[in-house]
Amino acid sequence: MKVLLINGSPRANGNTALALREMIAVFEKEGVEVTLLHIGNRAIRGCVACGACAQTGKCIVDDPVNEAAPLLEACDGIVVASPVYYASANSTLTAFLDRLFYSTHFSKRMKVGASVAVARRGGCSATFDQLNKYFTISGMPIASGQYWNSVHGARPGEAAEDAEGLQSMRTLATNMVFLMRSIALGKEAYGLPEPEKRVSTNFIR
Numbered sequence: 363m364k365v366l367l368i369n370g371s372p373r374a375n376g377n378t379a380l381a382l383r384e385m386i387a388v389f390e391k392e393g394v395e396v397t398l399l400h401i402g403n404r405a406i407r408g409c410v411a412c413g414a415c416a417q418t419g420k421c422i423v424d425d426p427v428n429e430a431a432p433l434l435e436a437c438d439g440i441v442v443a444s445p446v447y448y449a450s451a452n453s454t455l456t457a458f459l460d461r462l463f464y465s466t467h468f469s470k471r472m473k474v475g476a477s478v479a480v481a482r483r484g485g486c487s488a489t490f491d492q493l494n495k496y497f498t499i500s501g502m503p504i505a506s507g508q509y510w511n512s513v514h515g516a517r518p519g520e521a522a523e524d525a526e527g528l529q530s531m532r533t534l535a536t537n538m539v540f541l542m543r544s545i546a547l548g549k550e551a552y553g554l555p556e557p558e559k560r561v562s563t564n565f566i567r
């Protein structure tokens with residue numbers, strides 16, 4: 363089992379990192395291979411809608427998006443974690459995920475997704491909903507925990523005091539391992555369901 367964790371915070375050792383460390387401890391105890399990508403401090407531009415990826419299956423801007431693509435392809439599950447900025451995921455992470463999910467053509471079906479929002483006070487559930495949308499358009503089941511996967515803290519490290527938030531990270535990681543293992547067994551027993559040929563209907567006349 364392989365899990366890819368994406369830290370969208372510009373702070374390498376901030377509260378988002380702390381939330382992810384709580385999950386990583388569970389993954390390692392369970393023997394899950396972990397790759398942590400810290401992208402929040404990288405210069406990542408938004409999608410320019412050039413359409414080049416339709417031909418190549420990769421983004422024309424060669425940056426952390428293209429570094430992450432093979433890791434996403436190889437993993438059984440992905441955790442996407444963001445500091446909350448103005449009640450949304452931060453813009454670096456949003457640019458990264460837009461381009462990663464749009465440019466890559468490999469199937470993401472039945473890879474497990476989990477999202478985590480980290481804030482001083484408000485906007486966690488809106489951010490959680492936003493991040494889950496990358497998974498649900500991609501045929502990816504979502505792992506859930508015991509809350510809407512949020513951890514609270516303002517100063518870097520303050521989230522260590524959010525005992526409930528940290529417990530919810532451990533529960534999320536535990537449930538995610540179970541779900542990934544269950545899907546692996548299901549693939550062996552039944553195979554992946556055959557997808558229909560894609561229908562694409564734009565709402566224009």
Ligand SMILES: Cc1cc2nc3c(=O)[nH]c(=O)nc-3n(C[C@H](O)[C@H](O)[C@H](O)COP(=O)(O)O)c2cc1C
Pocket residue numbers: 371372373375376377378379445446447448449450480481482483484485514515516517518519
């Ligand atoms: C530009 C900006 C916008 C923010 N917006 C919010 C917000 O909407 N709600 C909130 O509770 N905290 C907000 N915060 C605080 C961060 O979410 C909080 O400090 C969080 O712990 C940062 O995580 P990090 O240490 O991993 O970077 C904001 C911080 C910044 C820099």
